[in-house]
Amino acid sequence: MLTFNYFTNLKDKTIAGLKKRNWDEQKLQWVDEIALLDSERKELQTALDQLKMQVNQASRQIGNLMKEGRHQEAETTKNQVAGHKSEITSLEEKFRTNKERIQELLLKIPNIPHESVPPGASPEDNEVFKAWKAPLPELFPGALSHWDLAEKYQLFDLKLGVKITGAGFPLYRGKGAKLQRALIQFFLDQATAAGYEEIIPPLLVNADTAMATGQLPDKDGQMYYCERDQLYLIPTAEVPVTNVYRDEILEESALPIKLCGYTPCFRREAGSYGADVKGLNRVHQFDKVEIVRLEHPDHSYQALDKMLEHVSGLLDRLELPYRILKLCGGDMGFTSALTYDFEIFSAAQKKWLEVSSVSNFETFQSNRMKLRFRNAEGKTQLLHTLNGSALALARIVAGLLENHQTPDGIRIPAALQPYTGFSRID
RNA sequence: GGUGAGGUGGAUGAGUGGCUGAAAUCAACGGUUUGCUAAACCGUCGUACGGGCUUAAACCUGUACCGAGGGUUCGAAUCCCUCCCUCACCGCCA
Numbered sequence: 001m002l003t004f005n006y007f008t009n010l011k012d013k014t015i016a017g018l019k020k021r022n023w024d025e026q027k028l029q030w031v032d033e034i035a036l037l038d039s040e041r042k043e044l045q046t047a048l049d050q051l052k053m054q055v056n057q058a059s060r061q062i063g064n065l066m067k068e069g070r071h072q073e074a075e076t077t078k079n080q081v082a083g084h085k086s087e088i089t090s091l092e093e094k095f096r097t098n099k100e101r102i103q104e105l106l107l108k109i110p111n112i113p114h115e116s117v118p119p120g121a122s123p124e125d126n127e128v129f130k131a132w133k134a135p136l137p138e139l140f141p142g143a144l145s146h147w148d149l150a151e152k153y154q155l156f157d158l159k160l161g162v163k164i165t166g167a168g169f170p171l172y173r174g175k176g177a178k179l180q181r182a183l184i185q186f187f188l189d190q191a192t193a194a195g196y197e198e199i200i201p202p203l204l205v206n207a208d209t210a211m212a213t214g215q216l217p218d219k220d221g222q223m224y225y226c227e228r229d230q231l232y233l234i235p236t237a238e239v240p241v242t243n244v245y246r247d248e249i250l251e252e253s254a255l256p257i258k259l260c261g262y263t264p265c266f267r268r269e270a271g272s273y274g275a276d277v278k279g280l281n282r283v284h285q286f287d288k289v290e291i292v293r294l295e296h297p298d299h300s301y302q303a304l305d306k307m308l309e310h311v312s313g314l315l316d317r318l319e320l321p322y323r324i325l326k327l328c329g330g331d332m333g334f335t336s337a338l339t340y341d342f343e344i345f346s347a348a349q350k351k352w353l354e355v356s357s358v359s360n361f362e363t364f365q366s367n368r369m370k371l372r373f374r375n376a377e378g379k380t381q382l383l384h385t386l387n388g389s390a391l392a393l394a395r396i397v398a399g400l401l402e403n404h405q406t407p408d409g410i411r412i413p414a415a416l417q418p419y420t421g422f423s424r425i426d
Numbered sequence: 427g428g429u430g431a432g433g434u435g436g437a438u439g440a441g442u443g444g445c446u447g448a449a450a451u452c453a454a455c456g457g458u459u460u461g462c463u464a465a466a467c468c469g470u471c472g473u474a475c476g477g478g479c480u481u482a483a484a485c486c487u488g489u490a491c492c493g494a495g496g497g498u499u500c501g502a503a504u505c506c507c508u509c510c511c512u513c514a515c516c517g518c519c520a
Contacts, residue, residue, distance in 0.1 A: 045476050049489040056489090059501040063444040066500095078500045085500090249473085370474095377483085380473080 001106050001214075001368045003382070007035040017112030020119050020329030030105050037102045044095045051088050055081055107217060111364040113329050114301075114338035120328030129340060130324040137321060137347045137403055145348045146398040147279035149405060150176065153425050156280070168269070168284035170394070175425050179400070179412075180287060182419035183393055184262050187289035187314065191390055194310050196260035196291050201240030203263055204231040209243045212369040214335035214361075224266050233266040237290035238387045242365060245294060249380055250373040256303060257294040260390070262287065279398060281353065286394040293386040294371070297362070300384035304338065304360045307388045311342055311356050314391055317415035320399050321345045323352065337362040344395070348402035353395045358388030401425075 006014045014031055058081045065074040118127045150156045155176025161169040172180050192198060210216040210232050215223060224233035234240055241261045250257070265288050280286075291310065295303045308324065315322045327339040342356035363382040366372070372380040404411040409426030417423050 042476065045489080049476060052490085053488055055500080059499095060444070062500045067444085074500080081500050 001364060002109055002112065003363060003367050004034075004038055006112060007031055007038065011035065014112055017329075018109070020113045020117060021110060021332070022121050022330050027108075030109065034102060034105050034109075037098055037105075041095070041098050041102065044091060044098060048088065048091045048095060051084050051091065055084050055088070058084075110332075110334040111337050111361065113332060114360070114362075116326070117332065117338055118326060118328045119330075121330035122328075123331050125328040126325040126331055126341070127328065128323060129326040132321045132323045132345065134321065136345050139347045139402075139405065140407055142407070143348050143402070143405055145279065146346075146401040149401045149410065150279070153410065155179070155401070155425070158279070166284075168282070170280060170283055170285070175420075175422065176397075178420055178422075179397065179425075180393060182416055182421075183391075183396060184287060184289060186416055186419045187391055188260065188262055190310070190314055190317075191260035191289060191291055194258075194291075196258040199237075199241050199244065199259050199261040201234075201237060201244075201261055201263065203234055203240075203266075204229075205234055205240055205243070206231060209239060209246070212246050213239045213242050213365055214368065215239060218334050222268050224268060234263060235267045236265050236389075237261040237263040237288060238292060241290060241292045242385055242387065243369065245371050246369040248371060250294070250371075250383070252296065252373050252375055255294065255296050255373060255383065256299070259292045260289060261292075262289045264288075265392075280394040281398065283394055286392060288392040289390050291388050291390045294366075295384045295386060296373070297381070297384050300360050300362065300386060301338075303384075303386055304340075304358065307358050307386065307390075308340060311358060311388060311390050315342065315344065315355075317413065318396065318400060319413045320396070320403060322355075333357075333359065335359075335361050335364050337364065342389075342391075344399040344403075346399055346402050348405075349398075353399060355395045355399070356389040356391050359386060361385045361387075 002014070011031060015028060018028060018031070058077050062074050062077050062081075065071070065077065118125065120126065144152065147158070153176075154174050156170045156172045158167075158170055160171040161167075164171065188198060204226065207216060207230065210223065215232070215235060219235070223235055225231070226233070240263075241259050244259065245257065264285055266285055269282060269284060291307060293300075293303050293307070312322075312324075322342055322344045325341045325343060327336075327341060332339050336359040339357055339359040341354050342358070343352035344355050345351075346353050362384050365385045366382040369385075371383060371385070373383050375381045400413070401410055404413065409424045412420050412423050412425070
């Protein structure tokens, strides 16, 4: 959620940013509407506060008059207060309507893209921030897709997942299951080595938590929901982990805060179809290690670079070819100011698969979360939140199986072998 | 799930209708004193949103907030209702 500053002092920047997200003129009017409503809100509050002050003063007088036994005068004052009360009631009504409308609009306005975000409407317009320099790997004739490899080596079973739950809930078995666990452990160890504190959060969250990181109300339909208990299954560890510090005022010396966490992720992913959903490319439940940072606003973009390095290091160790995209305005998430996507090249499917998304949310989440720090002047200030996948498993598994296959088995990268306990799948 | 007791500022903890935004103590911060440490003494010490105010700081000032939301009253931390949460015991259970 944007702060009011974006609609008053930074209005031009806001308009320009929303245009980068391809907003039409009609929606852009909301910016002016919010500014107008906000100034109305201030006027209403001033009037309301003054009336309340009068009532408060009168009440104190009444108390004193009663003590002194001057009941007649007390009654007169009471009648005066009654007049103010009805005025207050009607002003409060206006005030509430005004605030609700502001809130309603604010929730519809996405984050303002960072100035470096390229314009564009669709994934084709994303900028290749770091290309893969070496030649793309070529597989031998007869190389298989990961879903065929899974069947050949008994690594995971989608049909069993369907029997037990439904489409998009893979069941891993044997070396496939061990590979899954090895990757999680490997990613967590790497994150810990990079200074991230490990968190094991709840997998179900309440509405306040989902609202704070921006999943509600925007992505309501994408989360699984337990009606009876009014809890949401997390779509990413970002949600519970970022919320660890919701409603807190941190000391500047405590920054940066670096957290990581492994969780399963649950996504309903309504509306996807075709080859994109084949095998592990898009599933309803997958495992992911997430890294989260709470940063001083002055350092958040340096922190973002550090996160890119971290994720790059993981992919290097897994010996997977990858590229980094800087998402264009039209493809960025609602809450993000700048997002880099990591894509690995699937040699068997001959296409790029997204395996990580690393974003700086600036104050968009912290404003909703009331997550602040006390700056050098002793004033409270919103800090910046960032997060990134490090990494998402399902597609990494797909890439590993496909790219490291040989005619007589699948090679496990050296970095992973201590975790799997085997060097080949055959 | 049942019964009982509770939810007050960074912490402990007073406060049962009227200068109580909230005593006191501790912690923290600034200062004085001091060979060092310690101690003592003085001071500061919640958040949000408004107004004075024109860009900002400082300062002054108003309103709201004592788990959340409603209600009673001229006036609510205090009384009433609903909900949430915590603790204890019982039940159930990995």
